[in-house]
Amino acid sequence: MKPLRRIWGLMYRHLCVYRGSWPRLLDLAYWPVLQMTIWGFTSRYFAQRVGSDIAVTIGMLLGGVLLWETALRAHLGFATTFLEEVWSRNLGHIFISPLRPWEMLAGLMAMSVLRTACGVVPAAVLAALLYHFNILSVGPVLALFMLNLMVMGWWVALGCTSLILSQGGGAESLVWSMLAGLAPIAAVYYPVSAMPHWLQPVVLALPAAHVFEGLRAAVAHGVIRWDHLAWAAGLNVAWASAAVALFWSQFQAARRNGALMNIGE
Numbered sequence: 001m002k003p004l005r006r007i008w009g010l011m012y013r014h015l016c017v018y019r020g021s022w023p024r025l026l027d028l029a030y031w032p033v034l035q036m037t038i039w040g041f042t043s044r045y046f047a048q049r050v051g052s053d054i055a056v057t058i059g060m061l062l063g064g065v066l067l068w069e070t071a072l073r074a075h076l077g078f079a080t081t082f083l084e085e086v087w088s089r090n091l092g093h094i095f096i097s098p099l100r101p102w103e104m105l106a107g108l109m110a111m112s113v114l115r116t117a118c119g120v121v122p123a124a125v126l127a128a129l130l131y132h133f134n135i136l137s138v139g140p141v142l143a144l145f146m147l148n149l150m151v152m153g154w155w156v157a158l159g160c161t162s163l164i165l166s167q168g169g170g171a172e173s174l175v176w177s178m179l180a181g182l183a184p185i186a187a188v189y190y191p192v193s194a195m196p197h198w199l200q201p202v203v204l205a206l207p208a209a210h211v212f213e214g215l216r217a218a219v220a221h222g223v224i225r226w227d228h229l230a231w232a233a234g235l236n237v238a239w240a241s242a243a244v245a246l247f248w249s250q251f252q253a254a255r256r257n258g259a260l261m262n263i264g265e
Helices: 002-019 022-050 052-087 091-096 101-131 141-171 173-177 180-185 207-221 226-256
Strands: none
Touching: 002 052, 002 101, 022 101, 052 091, 052 101, 052 141, 052 173, 052 207, 101 141, 101 226, 141 173, 141 207, 141 226, 173 180, 207 226
């Protein structure tokens, strides 16, 4: 029970910050809703110009937007919660407390889940109200899609966190650009087959590519591609293991040289 109490203590500290700041709460939903509005009206325009026969394409596009926001919100929820500790000069105090590193990571992931829900749920409701697109129509497999994308967001964020521990505040900019920069090669809005042949092996090394290939199969044909889901899960395990190893090595180095007290200064 003590580890759970320590994890809850970390979460409660951040929940109190959000409770007292409505701009922070607004920011959680702002970008997902904005993305859904832009892409939704763009999709509607294409439907009016080309005809109703592209309804499936529109569904795949809107589904891609929503699921990619899941990865982005999970990534930013994890990374910015860590950055809150850096900005408030609280990182050293955290590790003087009984909180263990794995408990901190569990707290960051739990906060990420809450922040992702606050961002993605309003966007999904907006998609249903304005564009009559119900992401739940994908079926129960949607939960596996979202889980894999959240795990990908976490290990990318953990990699950024590791670089902040080793490079200091100069690496903070990677938090905002790292995962977003993967969007062109994550097969979010177009299939892997649309990319150059030499790039496709790189694309298929990302779990997101398999998730979105699975999404397109589910929306277009009602088929669940378990092979893509298996690849996504396996790649997530491999990448997450590498990210954890990197974090642990950088955390130990930062603790030895006293950088935990100086990060952010």
